[in-house]
Amino acid sequence: MRYLILMAGVLAAGFGLSSPYQIQLLTFIGINSLLALGLNMLMGYAGQISLGHAAFFGLGAYVTGVLTAHFHWSPWLALPVAILLTAAAAFLIALPLLELSGFYLGMGTLGFGMIGYVVFRQWSSLTGGDSGLVGIPSLELGPLSFADAKNYLFLVWAVALLCIFLCDRLIHSRIGRALRAIHDSERAASSMGIDTGRLKVHIFVLSAVMAAIAGFLYAHLVSFISPGSFDFLVSIRIVTMVVIGGMASVWGALLGASVMTILPETLTVFTEYEMIVYGLIMITIMIVIPQGLFRGILDIYERARFRTGSIPAGPQA
Amino acid sequence: MNAQGSGQEAFLPVLRLEEISRSFGGIQALNDVSFEVAPGAIHALIGPNGAGKTTLLNVITGSCPPDTGAAFLGDCRLNGRKPHERVSLGIARTFQNIELFGSMTVLENVLVGRHVKTRCGFFGAMAGLPGCSLEERKARQRAHELLDFVGLSEAADWRSTDLPFGWQRFLEIARALATGPKVLLLDEPASGLNPVETSTLCDLLRKIRENGVTLLLVEHDMNLVMEISDRVFVLNHGMKLADGTPCEIQANEAVISAYLGRERMGGKCSACAI
Amino acid sequence: MQEFLQYIFSGITNGAVYAVIALGFSMLYGSTGLINFAQGEFVMIGALSLISLWKGVNLPLPLAFAGAVAITAIAGAMLERFAIRSVKKPHPIVLVIITVGASILLRGVGMLVWGKDSHGSPSFSDHAPYDILGATLLPQSLWILVLTLGVVLGLHIFHKRFLTGRAMLACAISTKAAGIVGIPTEKMVLLAFSMSAAMGGIGGVLIAPLSMSSFDMGMNLGLKGFCAAMIGGLGSSWGAVVGGLLLGVLEALGVGFLSSGLKDAAAFVLLLLILYFRPSGLLGTASVQRF
Ligand SMILES: Nc1ncnc2c1ncn2[C@@H]1O[C@H](COP(=O)(O)OP(=O)(O)OP(=O)(O)O)[C@@H](O)[C@H]1O
Numbered sequence: 084m085r086y087l088i089l090m091a092g093v094l095a096a097g098f099g100l101s102s103p104y105q106i107q108l109l110t111f112i113g114i115n116s117l118l119a120l121g122l123n124m125l126m127g128y129a130g131q132i133s134l135g136h137a138a139f140f141g142l143g144a145y146v147t148g149v150l151t152a153h154f155h156w157s158p159w160l161a162l163p164v165a166i167l168l169t170a171a172a173a174f175l176i177a178l179p180l181l182e183l184s185g186f187y188l189g190m191g192t193l194g195f196g197m198i199g200y201v202v203f204r205q206w207s208s209l210t211g212g213d214s215g216l217v218g219i220p221s222l223e224l225g226p227l228s229f230a231d232a233k234n235y236l237f238l239v240w241a242v243a244l245l246c247i248f249l250c251d252r253l254i255h256s257r258i259g260r261a262l263r264a265i266h267d268s269e270r271a272a273s274s275m276g277i278d279t280g281r282l283k284v285h286i287f288v289l290s291a292v293m294a295a296i297a298g299f300l301y302a303h304l305v306s307f308i309s310p311g312s313f314d315f316l317v318s319i320r321i322v323t324m325v326v327i328g329g330m331a332s333v334w335g336a337l338l339g340a341s342v343m344t345i346l347p348e349t350l351t352v353f354t355e356y357e358m359i360v361y362g363l364i365m366i367t368i369m370i371v372i373p374q375g376l377f378r379g380i381l382d383i384y385e386r387a388r389f390r391t392g393s394i395p396a397g398p399q400a
Numbered sequence: 401m402n403a404q405g406s407g408q409e410a411f412l413p414v415l416r417l418e419e420i421s422r423s424f425g426g427i428q429a430l431n432d433v434s435f436e437v438a439p440g441a442i443h444a445l446i447g448p449n450g451a452g453k454t455t456l457l458n459v460i461t462g463s464c465p466p467d468t469g470a471a472f473l474g475d476c477r478l479n480g481r482k483p484h485e486r487v488s489l490g491i492a493r494t495f496q497n498i499e500l501f502g503s504m505t506v507l508e509n510v511l512v513g514r515h516v517k518t519r520c521g522f523f524g525a526m527a528g529l530p531g532c533s534l535e536e537r538k539a540r541q542r543a544h545e546l547l548d549f550v551g552l553s554e555a556a557d558w559r560s561t562d563l564p565f566g567w568q569r570f571l572e573i574a575r576a577l578a579t580g581p582k583v584l585l586l587d588e589p590a591s592g593l594n595p596v597e598t599s600t601l602c603d604l605l606r607k608i609r610e611n612g613v614t615l616l617l618v619e620h621d622m623n624l625v626m627e628i629s630d631r632v633f634v635l636n637h638g639m640k641l642a643d644g645t646p647c648e649i650q651a652n653e654a655v656i657s658a659y660l661g662r663e664r665m666g667g668k669c670s671a672c673a674i
Numbered sequence: 675m676q677e678f679l680q681y682i683f684s685g686i687t688n689g690a691v692y693a694v695i696a697l698g699f700s701m702l703y704g705s706t707g708l709i710n711f712a713q714g715e716f717v718m719i720g721a722l723s724l725i726s727l728w729k730g731v732n733l734p735l736p737l738a739f740a741g742a743v744a745i746t747a748i749a750g751a752m753l754e755r756f757a758i759r760s761v762k763k764p765h766p767i768v769l770v771i772i773t774v775g776a777s778i779l780l781r782g783v784g785m786l787v788w789g790k791d792s793h794g795s796p797s798f799s800d801h802a803p804y805d806i807l808g809a810t811l812l813p814q815s816l817w818i819l820v821l822t823l824g825v826v827l828g829l830h831i832f833h834k835r836f837l838t839g840r841a842m843l844a845c846a847i848s849t850k851a852a853g854i855v856g857i858p859t860e861k862m863v864l865l866a867f868s869m870s871a872a873m874g875g876i877g878g879v880l881i882a883p884l885s886m887s888s889f890d891m892g893m894n895l896g897l898k899g900f901c902a903a904m905i906g907g908l909g910s911s912w913g914a915v916v917g918g919l920l921l922g923v924l925e926a927l928g929v930g931f932l933s934s935g936l937k938d939a940a941a942f943v944l945l946l947l948i949l950y951f952r953p954s955g956l957l958g959t960a961s962v963q964r965f
């Protein structure tokens with residue numbers, strides 16, 4: 084139901100909007116939603132952090148960029164390569180780090196993000212270095228050309244909605260419950276027979292792959308990518324989206340992505356204060372409502388509902 | 401749940417510990433502890449604070465590997481197996497300081513317990529395979545049965561941490577039972593319960609045993625221990641002090657001086673009527 | 675030989691700075707079990723405050739030094755008082771997000787206060803460089819080494835000789851038990867935060883004359899300090915010093931065959947390798963919390 088409403092909304096917006104600027108903004112919201120959703124699966128559900136998600140985003144973008152612009156591959160062939168490479172990188176990072184407590188994972192992913200950024204900048208024969216990679220072709224599928232901004236908007240949102248749908252299913256399954264169990268108490272989770280280490284690696288890889296897909300869509304949208312789009316601040320922006328949207332909420336990811344895409348665009352003075360605003364948002368929300376804004380409001384509502392129910396009799400054998 | 405073994409099998413211990421030692425820095429938490437748990441019985445593990453009871457449970461569940469010694473479930477050697485593997489082999493536990501999944505409802509807590517009895521993976525869940533939905537429905541049904549069993553079915557949709565303290569202990573038991581254990585380890589299930597709840601717990605433990613689950617119970621409430629257990633094992637300073645029926649333990653001089661104290665002597669001994 | 679010696683000198687100089695930053699990580703971890711992702715920003719604040727106070731306001735160097743360190747100590751204390759202490763459920767992920775938030779906030783403030791330009795600082799004294807076996811040793815290097823040694827010894831004496839220092843160690847072993855015997859644990863955490871921030875500030879003051887300072891210098895230095903602390907084993911003071919020096923020398927020797935951009939990446943690769951293979955540190959025996 085919610086999907087239908089959202090789909091109708093996107094369609095209406097797509098046909099209703101005429102200004103290319105607004106269409107592009109909406110497309111970016113879609114791409115950012117993918118990023119936020121992926122990180123939310125990791126942070127909100129499994130309770131693990133990644134401060135280097137921009138590197139996975141960048142890996143997706145650069146792999147498809149290099150393969151299509153330099154080697155003239157078809158983007159549809161480059162996509163699986165980008166996904167596989169990112170998955171492999173995420174797997175290698177996650178395998179040892181997820182055994183350690185949260186602080187080390189934070190530092191490790193931060194370090195990985197920096198490595199990614201340095202590689203994008205330094206491997207200039209492939210990536211074009213600081214001056215960037217140009218000539219990434221736009222997508223085409225048979226007679227359908229996604230060079231048209233509206234078509235691209237629909238493509239991005241179709242992918243985003245599909246991902247939201249799949250993640251929603253995952254969360255309400257046995258795996259989703261196990262992930263939340265890990266978040267709540269790792270000790271209790273493993274005493275329920277959950278292989279916590281394995282599951283954490285899997286969700287980390289899933290999260291990275293979603294970032295890579297976002298990177299793929301981003302690269303073919305803008306056709307020019309440079310390291311600046313994948314630096315530390317981008318990782319922080321993704322974390323902030325999750326924090327705003329609420330840990331553990333697929334729909335919150337959408338909200339967080341929208342806020343974080345529209346806010347910098349509407350407040351032009353924002354660039355000066357961007358970092359201060361992100362910092363304040365992260366600190367305040369974590370102190371006041373650590374579940375995140377969206378989830379926090381939802382919780383209050385749910386609790387109020389159950390409180391009014393009748394009091395059961397309690398355990399009787 | 402597993403039916404109680406019959407004939408000769410009944411004599412094989414379901415759980416066996418051989419010369420387990422474990423130290424934390426300078427503290428010898430367990431020192432050469434060996435004991436056997438017979439199937440289908442209620443065993444109690446008692447001892448003063450810091451005796452090493454929780455550590456022993458941790459050794460059995462695998463969250464705290466022993467320095468030396470071996471543990472067996474049936475014929476299966478447990479050493480080197482991860483905690484989650486041991487759960488699928490049939491060991492379940494509750495915690496001394498209740499550890500529920502606070503973000504979940506009561507029902508969901510029990511559903512997590514069904515994890516080892518279900519198979520559906522990442523792709524199955526995302527694709528919404530019919531097998532997965534069927535499995536999920538069965539798991540929910542079983543979870544509701546278990547909530548009924550411990551008497552919490554009316555609170556199924558509550559946030560687990562909103563439950564009164566005593567009920568949380570019952571929920572932990574239901575959650576542990578959901579894993580379909582052969583052996584259930586309970587760490588001080590009666591602590592913090594009022595007398596009414598304690599007697600409910602006593603009945604519940606008997607019902608669990610009737611279902612063929614072997615119980616190993618760490619407990620400070622002597623009335624409960626003496627009334628319900630078939631065998632009592634006493635630990636002191638990480639060492640085995642005594643092992644016997646409740647009557648034998650109550651009469652054991654070493655146990656009395658180390659732990660029970662004089663005033664317990666006159667206490668009832670209903671289990672000894674036989 | 676001469677070139678080699680030159681690399682060693684510059685490596686030890688940088689390494690001593692990493693060591694001071696690592697000490698900040700280590701002592702905070704030792705006394706509270708936290709890792710502060712804003713540590714690098716304290717380095718930035720220390721460096722830029724020194725430049726402002728010394729060259730901008732024309733304070734004498736010792737006063738400027740003290741002032742810069744005091745500013746970072748206050749920033750650290752405020753982080754603890756207004757953010758960390760208010761956390762209800764100290765799940766690591768919450769603390770990571772808060773300190774990362776603080777780091778980005780401080781960076782933003784730094785950009786507002788000092789602008790986007792880089793600032794340089796002269797050496798602490800204008801002696802001529804010393805010539806040792808053909809390699810030049812800058813007086814600033816000596817300053818750095820002496821001050822680093824002073825910090826390490828000071829911390830050691832604080833922990834061993836002073837009641838407050840011992841109380842802090844007690845909190846590290848068990849906050850609960852320390853509280854029971856009457857140690858004001860909240861104050862200890864506050865003190866630990868401001869001391870570790872002050873160490874970051876000292877690191878910044880020391881590095882200011884070595885290279886240009888700007889609002890975004892913090893993350894690299896913070897990560898390197900953390901890397902040094904991990905090499906030595908998080909929580910161990912001497913480990914932090916050895917780790918810092920080792921990292922500095924390795925980096926300096928690496929310059930020979932790595933471009934300066936890749937040099938940074940090399941330190942992070944080293945960090946990942948340590949996290950993988952020796953999370954308790956190359957030298958440390960402290961056990962890392964594994965789940
Ligand atoms: N993880 C640990 N690290 C260090 N020491 C530990 C650890 N776990 C247990 N100990 C020590 O081992 C000893 C036995 O502890 P244990 O928790 O097993 O006792 P217990 O019999 O369960 O006590 P209680 O009745 O209070 O629950 C105690 O001295 C305790 O301090």
Ligand SMILES: [Mg+2]
Nearest residue numbers: 453454455496
């Ligand atoms: Mg115990």
